[in-house]
Amino acid sequence: MKNIAVLGGGLTGLSAAFHLSRRFPTAQIAVYNTDARFGGWVRSQRVTVSDADVVLEAGPRTLRPNARSVLELIHLLDLSSSLVTVPKTSEAARSRFLYVPEFGGLHRLPSTPLDLLKWSGLSAKSNLDRLLLSSLCREPFRRWNRSPGHDDESVDDFMTRRFGSEFSRIFASALVHGIYAADARKLSIRSAFPSLWDAEERGKGSVISGFLRRARHSTSTEEGVPYKLGSVEEKMQDTSVFTFRDGIGTITNALVKYLRGRPNVRMQGGVSITGIRIHPRSKQFELITTGLETVSPTHIASTLPLFRLQSLLTPATPLPHLTANTYTSVTVVNLVFKRPPSSSPPLHPDGFGYLVPRPLAGYYGGSNRFGVLGCVFDSSSVAAQDTSRDVVKMTVMLSGPYPSCQLSIPDLLNELSVHLGRPLPEPLLVKLHHNKHCIPLLSVGHPQRMEELRHILANEPWTGRMEVIGAGVGGVSVGDCIEAGRNVGKKWT
């Protein structure tokens, strides 16, 4: 009989246990999680602030409807009734800003190609608009400049080759901050934005031509078991991003509830694995737990950060590349303010929020003292989570590639006032979360290294009985993590 150990109880581990328990209803499944609380980086909290109940997120806050594995979970766990959707036509979806001090401060980005032409070409509002338009217009005319034999490079090198160095420093670094909270000069283009790499090939050197030509073969993982979506897909028509009334934690809480209700699943919260051995003769797995208990699963799905997995292995059965990538840390600051009266200017423009690109003088140049990566105007998009419109909630993200610093909230608020071009009142609530090593920095060469890791795991002595998945292996988004859990153990017969 199958006896499966799932290591880690974050999004990937919970998704793995959910799908494995459905695929192998007679298997014994145990989910080991160091923390007594399951859910990993997903932490949604409802708090009361001055008569209002508001939802605060310490991790991911909105999801995109293109992740079908997430839509499937919403259907299978019956979560549709608590969806909060942000329409594509809303300001929260259409208005995204960059804060670029050397170009005068806060800039709204065009949201469509037509918008771009209107914005930059005709009215040519600023030098930043002109830079954006000229970099995009010139790209198709740049020669095919990828070095032969090159099979990966940094996001910054790729963007500089195709769009120029200033475009890359401003636009690509900001995008990378908003997703990976990392330095675009270190991140692998093939891991972070494979569609850009593929478009360059399809467009015979031009990324824009490649996007204009439709991809003939889908590279998505949609082959195999069809997604069970019920009516969730229709509900997502014209949705830009979505969340739930009680935040993203709705998914992880529902997964935990489902798994706790399955007779063949044991949820081992507060239990760490301290070692993974393969018995030299029987070839059986042996997992040592913090309680010094030894368990012998037939199969293992590891969703642990790769550096943690490395620390569990013995010299007799090493695995390659587990410490090749570093992990980035993000400080998340939730701020709740009293909404100013309608006769006063609003605290921020209506929109998604803003990102801050890599400073001209670099991360260590001191111009961005607290390492602000961006700020999300939560009330613009997800006000439906809160019981009152009398408060404004915002979330500031700090740190990532910046040097660590002593955070002062009053000084940070002064800095945000400069970004927003208006004074901010004393907040009603400030909540700080230090997310240490929360996002893996998939550095150049990552896809090749993971291919080698998969090859080793498929052969003796592992023989495919252990799979290593999760953000450190195959993509950092919520959709990637849930998809990885959905696909684990497909070859375990």
Ligand SMILES: C=Cc1c2[nH]c(c1C)Cc1[nH]c(c(CCC(=O)O)c1C)Cc1[nH]c(c(C)c1CCC(=O)O)Cc1[nH]c(c(C)c1C=C)C2
């Ligand atoms: C803790 C902070 C996080 C930062 N990035 C992530 C987290 C959890 C992970 C992440 N953020 C986004 C994606 C892409 C998702 C997708 O396209 O499917 C991932 C993997 C995008 C994103 N970034 C922010 C928001 C609100 C979103 C979601 C949806 C959207 O694009 O509208 C805000 C944000 N996240 C981080 C920073 C620095 C930041 C700044 C505004 C880091």
